Amino acid sequence: QVHLQESGPGLVKPSGTLSLTCAVSGDSISSDNWWSWVRQSPGKGLECIGEIHHSGTTKFTPSLESRVTMSVDKSKKQFSLSLSSVTAADTAVYYCARIRMSSTVPTYYFDNWGQGILVTVSS
Amino acid sequence: SYVLTQPPSVSVAPGKTARITCGGNNIGSKSVHWYQQKPGQAPLLVIYYESDRPSGIPERFSGSNSGNTATLTISRVEAGDEADYYCQVWDITSDQMVFGGGTKLTVL
Numbered sequence: 001q002v003h004l005q006e007s008g009p010g011l012v013k014p015s016g017t018l019s020l021t022c023a024v025s026g027d028s029i030s031s032d033n034w035w036s037w038v039r040q041s042p043g044k045g046l047e048c049i050g051e052i053h054h055s056g057t058t059k060f061t062p063s064l065e066s067r068v069t070m071s072v073d074k075s076k077k078q079f080s081l082s083l084s085s086v087t088a089a090d091t092a093v094y095y096c097a098r099i100r101m102s103s104t105v106p107t108y109y110f111d112n113w114g115q116g117i118l119v120t121v122s123s
Numbered sequence: 124s125y126v127l128t129q130p131p132s133v134s135v136a137p138g139k140t141a142r143i144t145c146g147g148n149n150i151g152s153k154s155v156h157w158y159q160q161k162p163g164q165a166p167l168l169v170i171y172y173e174s175d176r177p178s179g180i181p182e183r184f185s186g187s188n189s190g191n192t193a194t195l196t197i198s199r200v201e202a203g204d205e206a207d208y209y210c211q212v213w214d215i216t217s218d219q220m221v222f223g224g225g226t227k228l229t230v231l
Contacts, residue, residue: 036220045225046158046166046209059218062124095165099220105172107154108213109221113165 002026004096004114012090012121018083022096029077029102030054036101037081039092047092051099052079057117074076086121093118125214127223134229141197143226145210148191153212155193157186160225161206169208170195197228205230 022035029035036051051063052070060068068080069082083090094117097110128146135141143157157170168177170186173193183198197204210223 044139044212046222048220048222049219061219092217100171102154102172105154106213106215107156107172109154109156109168109171109211110158110166111168111171111177113167116165 002098002112004098004112006096006114006117007080008117008119009110010118010120012086012119013123014087014121015055016051016086018081018086018090018094018119020081020094020096020117020119021078022080023076023078024098025077027098029072029079032101034101034108035072035107036081036097038095038097038110038113040094040095040116041089044092049081075117082089088121090108090121124217124219125212125221126127127210127212129208129210129223129226131224132227132229133224135197135200136231137200137202139200141200141204141228143195143208143210143228145193145195145223146191147193147212150191150193151189153188155188155229156185156211157184157195158209158211159204159206160209166209179186200228200230202230204228207220 004031005023028088034051037049067084072079096114098112144224158166159169160166172185
């Protein structure tokens with residue numbers, strides 16, 4: 001059973017950098033999956049931030065691309081998110097999730113999620 | 124970018140059938156996935172590849188997809204099905220994962 005666990009500060013100051021880590025267990029982070037970050041602002045829907053492959057290849061949502069960095073640490077079995085120049089609009093629950101890809105049809109989906117971590121941007 | 128449109132809310136009586144739609148341009152040509160999210164919890168995959176169910180998801184949950192509309196159908200609705208439901212596709216043109224805005228299912 002795959003288990004994902006987010007960790008990091010729950011409070012970040014405006015203009016600062018949000019940094020989160022997702023620990024992976026039950027699957028090799030070097031498997032042929034992608035690993036992602038999704039966020040959900042209070043009372044709102046799900047927003048993809050981006051994803052990373054164990055090779056280091058990344059893909060980011062265009063609206064956040066200029067502020068996002070992701071990395072993978074295979075030895076620690078974890079991957080990370082950094083979001084710079086945060087504002088109150090970045091206040092959200094941040095989820096890490098595993099992305100599965102199909103071998104038969106061109107598609108990807110999220111099959112396992114962490115419990116989420118609330119990050120508040122406030123001074 | 125590709126847009127998915129869901130109704131904000133759907134209401135259904137217990138024991139009846141709920142249908143939640145997800146609209147998108149020629150969505151029938153894409154593979155659609157559905158997630159259930161209960162308050163304070165992470166999303167849970169309930170349907171993938173339009174109509175496949177992960178282990179542990181009841182057969183009451185099913186999906187279909189044609190033309191410009193995909194549909195999640197929940198038969199014999201129970202109080203425990205009350206949740207937000209999101210559709211999702213992978214848009215090959217933009218190489219982006221896209222979510223619908225979500226639908227709140229209320230069990231009357």
